[in-house]
Amino acid sequence: MAEALNERAEADVDQQLMSQYSQGDTSAFESLYQKHKGGLYRYFVRQIGDLQLAEDLYQETWGRVIKAASSYETSAKFTTWLYRIAHNLLIDHVRAVKPVDLFSEAFTEEQDADSLLPSDTQAPDTQFEEGVKAKLLKHCISLLPTVQKEALLLNMEGGFTAGGIAEVVGISLEATKSRIRYANQSLKACVMNKWQEVENER
Template sequence: MAQALGQDKSTEAEIDQRLMLNYASGDTSAFETLYLKHKGGLYRYFVRQIGDKQLAEDLYQETWGRIIKSASSYQADAKFTTWIYKIAHNLLIDHVRAVKPVDLFSETFSEEQDAEALLPSDEMSSDRAMEDSFKASLLKRCIALLPMVQKEALLLNMEAGFTASAIADIVGVTLEATKSRIRYANQGLKTCVMNKWQEVQNER
């Protein structure tokens, strides 16, 4: 079963590569297929990273613009998803450096950064739906508090499904640094959610 899944992933990557090469040769329908396939994940990447939907939309559109301009230089040995997220990552870095210095890229947690975790079991099952919704909002808030490099690694891993090796290639750091970012992000999230949930419980 695992082997079959691996083959499916490989086939998917080959399809993307073929579509990109076809587009580079003038097949506009190939680009439309790629766009429809990857637009959701790429847009969410920007929204979750910067939290500003209008800015996310601008950077998202610019990414596709760069993909179009770079089509002729695309190499088939590069996995398409890794290639486009590397373009997106570089655009994001350029933007953040332009508006806010590198303190956003600190490897350590900021003081206000509580982390997220598995939440305690509910005491009142009658309000389960409301509590679940509230916990989800806490998780989202805690993800936003993560240092940017950790948040990016975590989201690329959890949402986009990239391996640590692929993420290292996208962001241009070592595999060990990438694994550390993912590990610290998970630890941070667990602490953050636990702390914030405890604060809510104490206020009741």
């Protein structure tokens, strides 16, 4: 309940900042940008293997926000609007052209195992374990189907619930929930398997 209220207050702040910017207050835009730049940036970078293309799309998204600031409807939640623009750009520029090749393949099986091997100088076991699992998760995320990966990033970076994700992506709530469940299950299984491999190598 408190989380929902907090979320609502955040949305109100975003809308206020946006309306202030549309009235000519550049500092309002700066606040808005600082608040959302990291999440949006990672939304692109973690889905697209090409960093340059990811940055171009990121810049294009903010360019569209700036251009459409005067016509921004306060009834729409700002983050929903922002990520919908990003999603549409991603569809237009990446998926329609090269659906497979451009997506992140940051890790190969060989790289993964080597880079995750423990060194003797590392921190205590629990901290070490979390660090390794975080790296394993990154690898596992790259293996997820595109739609599940997007659902995860929208949840983690944008803070969207299943309903919000459905609104941004333009699919049904049930389909979104299904994607989240499958992604959750796949990631957990993938990380545990990889962790087991690491343990075995130790």
